[in-house]
Amino acid sequence: MEKIAIHWFRRDLRLEDNAALYHALKSGLPVLGLFIFDRHILDKLQDKTDRRVNFIYQEVKRLKAELEKLGSTLLVKYGFPEEVWPQLTEELPISQVFANRDYEPYAQKRDKQIYDILQSKGIKFTGAKDHVIFEKNEVLKDNGQPYTVYTPYSRKWKEKLNDFYLKSYPTQAYFSNFYKSNPKPIPTLEEMGFVTTSYEYPSREIPMGILQNYHLKRDFPATQGTSRLSVHLRFGTISIRTLARLAASTNEKYLNELIWRDFYQMILYHFPYIPDKAFKPEYDRIQWENNEDHFKAWCEGRTGYPIVDAGMSELNATGFMHNRVRMIVSSFLTKHLLIDWRWGEQYFAAKLLDYEMASNVGGWQWAAGSGNDAAPYFRIFNPALQTEKFDKHLDYVKKWVPELNTSAYPKPIVDHTFARNRAIERYKKALEQK
Numbered sequence: 415m416e417k418i419a420i421h422w423f424r425r426d427l428r429l430e431d432n433a434a435l436y437h438a439l440k441s442g443l444p445v446l447g448l449f450i451f452d453r454h455i456l457d458k459l460q461d462k463t464d465r466r467v468n469f470i471y472q473e474v475k476r477l478k479a480e481l482e483k484l485g486s487t488l489l490v491k492y493g494f495p496e497e498v499w500p501q502l503t504e505e506l507p508i509s510q511v512f513a514n515r516d517y518e519p520y521a522q523k524r525d526k527q528i529y530d531i532l533q534s535k536g537i538k539f540t541g542a543k544d545h546v547i548f549e550k551n552e553v554l555k556d557n558g559q560p561y562t563v564y565t566p567y568s569r570k571w572k573e574k575l576n577d578f579y580l581k582s583y584p585t586q587a588y589f590s591n592f593y594k595s596n597p598k599p600i601p602t603l604e605e606m607g608f609v610t611t612s613y614e615y616p617s618r619e620i621p622m623g624i625l626q627n628y629h630l631k632r633d634f635p636a637t638q639g640t641s642r643l644s645v646h647l648r649f650g651t652i653s654i655r656t657l658a659r660l661a662a663s664t665n666e667k668y669l670n671e672l673i674w675r676d677f678y679q680m681i682l683y684h685f686p687y688i689p690d691k692a693f694k695p696e697y698d699r700i701q702w703e704n705n706e707d708h709f710k711a712w713c714e715g716r717t718g719y720p721i722v723d724a725g726m727s728e729l730n731a732t733g734f735m736h737n738r739v740r741m742i743v744s745s746f747l748t749k750h751l752l753i754d755w756r757w758g759e760q761y762f763a764a765k766l767l768d769y770e771m772a773s774n775v776g777g778w779q780w781a782a783g784s785g786n787d788a789a790p791y792f793r794i795f796n797p798a799l800q801t802e803k804f805d806k807h808l809d810y811v812k813k814w815v816p817e818l819n820t821s822a823y824p825k826p827i828v829d830h831t832f833a834r835n836r837a838i839e840r841y842k843k844a845l846e847q848k
């Protein structure tokens with residue numbers, strides 16, 4: 415059998431404008447696509463109807479069908495990558511492997527392990543940048559250190575941006591280089607321990623009208639003012655280059671949000687301890703209340719604070735929550751309830767369709783005040799004022815909390831003024847400790 419190259423799809427579930435796939439297709443070797451349902455990740459998911467798994471499954475099937483139309487196929491495996499790869503190298507004449515880089519700590523460890531396995535068999539493993547516009551050390555301070563504050567980072571990011579970084583990889587021109595194969599079987603979701611659910615995922619189309627008016631509407635959760643593309647950026651079902659190119663020519667505010675995404679990816683890469691520890695260590699001295707009843711009420715949307723409950727109810731029902739409301743509920747958990755931000759981060763990790771470790775940890779540490787460029791600890795969102803400003807007519811609240819103004823709706827679990835003062839005192843005490 416002739417030598418082949420493998421393109422290992424991970425968070426880049428598309429054929430068009432895909433960096434590593436482009437390099438694979440130009441390698442001169444026939445290219446076979448591979449996707450591994452990774453048991454290190456799947457085994458930890460408790461909800462067997464998990465929306466993310468269903469989403470990935472649907473997209474993997476789409477990718478497989480697209481490849482089969484081109485006379486190729488997608489190999490789909492279920493297992494532990496460090497066991498799947500040695501097996502594949504026995505079964506197939508692999509000479510090179512291509513994949514796009516992933517900056518999460520687990521992925522970095524996994525890729526190093528696979529790199530070593532492949533190297534021991536004389537197989538080259540080539541990585542490419544695809545998930546972000548600028549990665550790792552591409553945007554650094556003048557002294558060579560990573561930025562930890564967003565504003566100067568974004569300034570430098572914009573200075574560095576040019577057409578080269580936004581250009582699409584024209585993979586289509588090389589589609590004839592896919593390895594010719596009959597269709598291969600794919601394990602069912604049920605065989606992998608999950609249940610197939612029907613759920614309508616946000617569209618993969620880029621909503622140009624929303625991008626144009628983004629700066630005016632993005633903060634109002636009752637309106638469709640944001641793009642809802644987060645799940646597609648997370649799994650690479652759209653290309654960040656395509657989106658950033660459109661953003662750069664349409665709406666700077668929208669581009670700024672994409673820069674936040676790059677920023678948090680870069681922060682996680684340079685500071686891989688932040689999923690577990692405060693970026694600013696003194697914040698790990700805070701004495702959290704960690705009241706389990708309060709945490710349960712927050713998770714279930716029964717805090718008696720309508721905007722908080724609406725957000726949690728939207729999250730539980732759909733796997734999505736509007737950014738403004740994410741900010742309010744995370745501030746409420748960490749400040750009003752004095753519950754460790756890691757509890758909230760974990761809850762979001764279990765529920766969010768667009769869960770992305772870098773952005774989620776970044777968002778939570780921002781809310782808790784412990785992050786690299788966080789809200790000052792004494793800035794405590796007032797849920798009532800936030801509602802007045804961003805959901806004046808209670809359209810969002812009423813949609814998600816229909817029991818509002820009935821006897822079924824709970825009384826507030828903490829008093830706002832009491833909670834605010836308690837948080838300021840508690841934070842101050844921790845930060846003043848030597």
Ligand SMILES: Cc1cc2nc3c(=O)[nH]c(=O)nc-3n(C[C@H](O)[C@H](O)[C@H](O)COP(=O)(O)OP(=O)(O)OC[C@H]3O[C@@H](n4cnc5c(N)ncnc54)[C@H](O)[C@@H]3O)c2cc1C
Nearest residue numbers: 640641642643644671675737740768769770773774777778
């Ligand atoms: C506590 C907290 C947790 C969060 N967890 C996640 C998460 O797990 N995954 C995630 O993708 N985003 C997260 N965010 C950021 C943000 O809320 C979502 O990206 C956004 O709500 C997704 O909706 P959208 O696609 O309509 O966003 P839009 O407003 O249309 O923004 C476009 C894209 O920009 C990126 N983006 C926007 N805001 C941010 C931000 N603050 N940080 C990083 N990227 C951003 C996203 O990729 C988003 O899809 C979190 C924010 C907070 C405050």
